Every structure is written in structure tokens, then in C-alpha cells.
Amino acid sequence: MTFGAEFVALTLPPMVIAVLAALGCAAPGNFLLLRGQSMLGDAMSHVVLPGIVAAFLLTGSAAQPIMLAGALAAATLSSLMIEAIRRTTNADPGAAMGVTFTAMFAAGVLLLETSGAGAVHLDVEHALYGNLEGLIWLDATGWASLADPAALATLPPELPALALATTLILVTLALVWRPLTIATFDEGFAATSGIPTRWLSAGLTGLTALAAVAAFSAVGSILTIAMLICPPATARLLTDSLPRQMTLSLLIAAAAAALGTIAAGYLPLALGVSFSVSAAGSIATLSGLFLALAATFGPRRHRRSAAA
């Protein structure tokens, strides 16, 4: 097998999938970050697990649309739970989210272990750490396969599904950019300016759930938060303009995903060590590294003390 054939079959599909998931997560992550709702991303990435397991147990199918429906149902249920806990106990939103997502996630893990789902298709390790390495393109014979319809038909089904989800997320955000920006900056003013702030808020939660589901297959539950929040947080340290922050976050997300996948695939070999490294782990580590670099060398001055 030539390098090209090996790369196209084994590294390219996971890399493209990781990049798509990273883009789909980073885009809504920018708004979560500015709204002080980073926890919501964490919550969404955890609650999709019981949704996916329950959908699998109910239908016996692991098809993408069914998984997605289960995950969105779980996300909706947890949004309602968070709201109910907040209203009945007057708890801090962060506390309500913390209670909800740990309970939902634990329920998901229990469901996964006690039911037969683990043996058939899903298992705890994949749910937690993702399964990027498994998303390979067996029929690819080299770069020429990219132009071969017969070979393209055997691409991992996660790839077109993710492409669709990420496109949907990016297009939706582009369409609601102005009202969402205004509602994020000043919700009270936005509501009196004819902006449907509740719908936007619910829509952002929905997009976050979609992004979490999209990323679930790539990096797993735990590391989704790295894709949702790290690139926007890094970009936030590099600029004071929201459009530039969005662009930078997408570039950083794509770079972390692509370089992380490649590093996991080739670095241990190049260093001559025998064990393999998780691609999801590499991506998250790289995202953290980018954030640390931006925090250390970023140009954005801190003027928090100026505000009275």
C-alpha cells in the first residue's frame, strides 16, 4: 500500500469528520461563551448519551437520523429539567445544569451497561472517547478514489451526515447573526426591539445539541466540550471583533482537528513508540495548547478593572 492509499483510506476520513465536527461545535460555541453559557455546551454533550442509547434500545437501529432524534429529545428533556429545577428551587442556573447533566449522563452509562446495547453497537469507551479511528474508508485505493462515485458511495455514513449538520449550523447562525448578536449583548433591549429572544435562546440550545450529537461520533461525550468552547475561548483572546472572533475560532477548530488527527496517526510511529494515541485526546490536547498559547501571548489587553 502506498502512502497515498493508506492516507486516503485511513487518515483522511477521520480527519475530515473531525474538522466538520469541530467547525459545527465552534460556531455556536462563540455565542455560548459570550452568554456565559459554556456549561450549557457541556450539559448538551453529556445528555445526548442517554438519548442515543434510549433511541437505539427502542428502535434497534443505529442509523444517524434515529440517533439524532434520540439525542435531540434528551436535549429538550434536559432543557425542561434545568428550567424546572431553576424555577422550583431558585437554584443558580449553573447548579441546575450540573445536577441535570450528571444525572442524565449517569443514567445513560447505566442504561448502556445494563442493556444489550453495549454488545451490539455502542460501548462505553466509544461513547466517552469517540471512535474517530474506526471511521475508515475501506474501498479507497488512493487519491483517485475521491473522484470515483462507486468508491465515494462507501464513505463512512457519518461523513455526509456531519457535513449536513455542520452546514445547517453555519447557515442558521449566518441567517440569525444580527438578532442573535444583539440578544447576546443586551437581552432586555433586544426583546423591546422586536427580537424573539426566547426563540433565539431555544434555537441556540437546539444548535448546540445538534453540534453535540454531530461531535459525539467523532470525539465522544467528554471531549465535545473541548470542541465547543476551546476554539472560541482562544479566538476571544486574540480579537475584539465578533466577526473576526468567529472566523478565527473556525480556523483554530479546523487546525486542532486536522493536526490532532494526523498527530495521533503518525506521531507515535515517527517517535518509534509502540502504543497508539486517541485522536480525540490529541485534538482536545491541541485545543488546550492553543488556548494556553493565546492566553500567554494573545494581544488582547484586560481592561476589566476600568469598568466600575
Added chain:
Amino acid sequence: MVSPTPIPMPETALTITGLTVAYGSVPVVATVSARFPKGSMTAVIGPNGAGKSTLLKAALGLIPAVTGDVRAFGQPVAKAMPRIAYVPQRAAVDWEFPARVIDVVQMGLYRKTGLLRRMTPGLKAQAMACLTRLGMQDFADRQIGALSGGQQQRVFLARALAQEADLMILDEPFAGVDAATESTIISVLHGLRSEGKTVIAVHHDLSTVPAYFDRVLLMNRRVIAEGATQSTFRRTLVAEAYGNTLLTAIPA
């Protein structure tokens, strides 16, 4: 806008009838009724925790009311919202938000933008003109986090001017601003009043009430008194709202 059939113009800009707001089971605003005549400038005054901000937010539908009816220009307030500009407390937003001064002012033009919400050159010029009215034209490209408190308040007022509303509702527009900003803001607000616009502001500095406002709404969870400043801003009534009598600066 010219209406094909003549509609009698109601005299009142905002009418609040029996408005009650509660946080949990604790009522913070209890059956408040108040009228704000067109072309008037009213100070909403009362001690901390009197429910002044809550009253305005509930009147605008930003927080739910238990009971009550609010009408603006004779219509339900939600319907009349395009004619109302709301200036929240400066502290209500995160000034570290990645935006420039002009970006915030342009938010006031939201209703005037089309389907894709693009800024036309005409709208951009309009935002700039509003900023100029507050003497902030040189700060258009400044990061909002780099502004002083007074400058931030001017930006908020410029954004409200861009809305070209008939009723402006301000929550503590003079809180923590310098004297120069205070005089700029009050001259803009008096300018609005002379154009026939209505202004309602939560106000804290009792010493400036007679000079700035022609009407007052004195409240402490309920309405203590409402009316022209000269007859309503009296020591006994203010003392009733604030619960003490150490108010020698106020006419008896």
C-alpha cells in the same frame, strides 16, 4: 406616517393599571397604577428595593406580571413596542463584549433593517448622527470595554435615539456618570420633550428632581404619589416613600 382615516390621538403615552409583580410569593410591585401624559418627563423615585426597575421591566413585558394591564398610546404595549425605546441599566450588560461603539448604536436601527438585516449607508449615517448628538462621534470605532461609565451611558442613549421612539424609558440613566455626561444627557432628554416625546426615567438624585423632571411617580412597592413635580415632590410624601424625615432639602 399618515393614516387614511383620522384616529383620535390618545393623550396618554403610557397607562399602567393595577400592575402586580412577584418574585416567588413576595410581591415587589403591588397593584401599581400610573399615567404618563404625552410630552411629559417623569422621574420614578423611591428607595432601593422599591420596585422601580421591576415596574418598568414588567410594563415592557420583559418580566411576567401577576396581574395588571399596560397600554402605550392606547394600544397593548406589545403592539406599541416599535414606538418605545428602552435604555436598561448600564450594569445590565457585559461591556467586555466584542463590539465597537458604533456597533452598539447600530443595534438601535434593528427595526429599520431589511430581511437580511444589512446596514445601508443611510442607516450608518443615521447611527453616526445619533452618536454626534451625544458628543461621542470621535469614539465610534472605540472598543466599548475601553469607555468610562459616563461614555457607556451616552452610547446607550445614542442607541435609543436611533430608534426614533415616541416614548423613552430609561433605567437610572444618571447612575455613576460624571457631571459633563449628566448635563449632556439631560439636555438631550429635554430636547426630546420639546419635540413632544415622552420620557420616563428611574432617578436617584433627589436634589435634581425639580430641575430635571416635570412629573414624579413616588413609589415604594406601591404608589405613594403621582403627579406634577411642584405638587407631588413634597417632604411629607417623599418621607413616606423613603420611610424617614431627614429630607430637609425638599420643599415642605
